Amino acid sequence: MSVLDVKDLTVEFPGRKSVFVAVDDVNLSVEAGKILGVVGESGAGKSTVGNAVIGLLQEPGRISEGEIYLHGQRIDQLPYKEKRRLRGRKIGMIFQDPLTSLDPLQTVESQLVETIKTHLPLSSSDAQKRAVELIDAVGIPDPGERIKQYPHQFSGGMRQRVVIALALCAEPELVIADEPTTALDVSIQAQILELMKSLCAERNVAMMVITHDMGVIADITDHVAVMYRGELVEYGETTQVLGAPNHPYTQSLISAVPRPDVKVERFPIVNYIEEAGTPQKQIDISTHWLGKARDYEKVTGPLVQIRDLDMRFETRGSVFPSRRKYFQAVKKVSFDIQEGETFGLVGESGSGKSTIARLVTGLYHPTGGSILFGKTELTSLRNRKDVLAMRRQMQMIFQDPYSSLNARMRVKDIIAEPIKFHRLASSNSEVRQIVDDLLDHVGLGVAAGQKYPHEFSGGQRQRISIARALATRPRFLICDEPTSALDVSIQAQILNLLKDLQEELSLTMLFISHDLAVIRQMCNRIGVMRNGELCEVSDCDQLFEAPQHAYTRELLDLMPSMELLSRANLESA
Known part of the structure; x- marks a missing residue:
């Protein structure tokens, strides 16, 4: 039954x-x-x-x-x-965001004990004992100590374990x-899935x-x-x-899943869906990239050279230097990015991937090492004019497009803002033309410019972010988890768009993700990071087929199995 x-x-x-x-x-x-x-x-x-x-x-x-x-x-x-x-x-419930489903003002113990006593006829001491047993059962080390802590003192994976313990505390x-x-x-996901099974x-x-x-x-x-x-x-x-889907939507959905076993030129699109965001007309925006607007100095050798990069954050301040405490986020990292290539950074949360992106763009100033962009040493720039000139050449696409867009501005003004700021157009009419062409090229259409960010879906908002990033005619694009929150079909559209733009506009890209399958499809070379250190740098195919570092092999082993999808993927691709 x-x-x-x-x-x-x-x-x-x-x-x-x-x-x-x-x-x-x-x-x-x-x-x-x-x-x-x-x-x-x-x-x-x-x-x-x-x-x-x-x-x-x-x-x-x-x-x-x-x-x-x-x-x-x-x-x-x-x-x-x-x-x-x-x-x-x-019936127990495990929610998507554990931080919003836990009370930040109560310890994990008090939340578990309250739930247990609400549903089970146990005394306070027995409920506390059961709470510790549950924390231990979901794989949190030192359960007797950790249960006394608050939700913000746990990592994302550990908080999800606490939520699972809450869901199971009354034996649903x-x-x-x-x-x-x-x-x-990928590593935390593998642990949580194994725990659930x-x-x-x-x-x-x-x-x-x-x-x-x-x-x-x-x-x-x-x-x-x-x-x-x-x-x-x-x-x-x-x-x-998954192995032999009957419905065309299921077939399309499976075909759009990134392949971890082989590299493909383009991601198959979920063609069963009537996508309202397809381009209305073909626009050649490369004309906006010609002439003075993109008259950058030519580079011989790598476009980006990172040498012995260090970054530490002060976790406890003091007037006495000996009493200060620091967290070392990046440790002696070195790698190059060739002009026109996509270099991938992969690793767990806290490995230092996003910190490196912020160091390259100048949002953080490193505590050691050097960053050479073309012939310019970025860490030595102090003049505002020089800093802005370099920032115009590099743009960033963030993980959450909604939080990176001004909710009070129309889309056309959001995209026009960097063009006006960097004085990249001679008149307002030229600004409008560039904005309209960008909106068409990323598949939104000119009419989207009159709307506000909240009127769009997640995938459409990411297209707006891409259009804004392209507005300064950059030569270097940093993509920080640009598709991690998107559905598989929307992800395929965004990744195809980025591939097309790179080819058309000769872009160089730093692509940051914890999704190994996406990294394989997007990148020429890949760097693997762990605890702020660069474990391995290798060509894409070589890294997946013959990884050198033990941690890289561990990450690859933890990837979700796609064997069931392979037949449908091959047929559709």
Whole structure:
């Protein structure tokens, strides 16, 4: 008998003029000890199904049709108080962002003990004992000490372990995990997925994993449900759905997954979707890159040369130098980037990747070493005019496009701002023409210039960030995790766009990511970082086929298995 049965579920969100159907006639089930993966793009209805099951639909959302059963008992029509008792006790929830689901003002111990005592008839001492056992069970070292700490004192992976402990503290029969590994590095993701698999096997818990990551689906699930615009388009065993998908949307979705085993020229596009952001017309923006606007001094040898780069941050200040404490973020790092190539930096969070990007762009000043850009030593620049002249040649695309865009400015003004600041156009009409051409070229269209950032999806906002970065006609582009928060199909579009732009505009790129499959597809050479040190620098294919450093081999071994996807990928590619 199934632990969870969802029958003919339809969820609606009434509006002023119409009713939005977020989930339409969905049927699925989960058995004890098994993991069901619910996969699809943003807006597919995945999280809405999970919220409907646990009774957390936001107003005015409602279940208009269908039934939800837990161990044969219907739960969707239960009164509010009974639903509240059900949450935590019978159904546990693991949220995407652990920091927002933990109370920053309470220790981990007090949060666990409170939840345990709410659902189980245990004394305070027994609840504390169980809390320590749970922290130990999810793999946090020194559980007796760490449980006394606050959430901000844990890393992202450790916080996710705490959230898993909270979800399991009342011994639920069903656990719903909503994007549990989206923001985690490959090594931390592997640990969390292994933990989830072992908990299901050992405790006979049924689990529903909601994700857009096909690697997670391939790694841990027994069955998979594929959703598209609120509908369940394919459902079955994981080996069948991923190995021989029947629905064209599933086929397109799988084909867009970056290949870790072989390099391809372009990422296949999810052509089943009517993409509103495709270019309306072909624009040759290379004309804006000619003449004085991009009359940079030619370089013989590498464009970027980094030698013995050091960066440390003061963690405890004092008037007495001997009492100061420092964190060494970057340690004696050296590498070159040739003009026209894409150099990748890969490693865990805290390895120093983004710190190096900020050092190159001048956002941080190094404590040691040198950065040579062309013939200019960047660390010695002090004159504002010289600094701005160098910064115009290099631009950065950030991980979160929404936080890097001014929410109060129209898109056309956001893109025009660097053009006006660096005086790269002779008139306002020329500025408008450049902005319009950039918007067309990145696939948004001229009309997008009149809108504000909040009116766009995540993928469209990243296109705006790319257009803004290109506005100064740079020769060097730094991409810091530019697609880590995007769905696989949107990721494919953005990565293809970056490849095209590099070829058309002769760009040199530093590409930073913890996604090894993306790194393989985008980069010519790759540097592997760990704890601020550069472990290995190698050509792309050589690094994946014959890694030299033990840590590189460890990272490659931890990549989610894509064997189930290989046949569908090959056929589609």
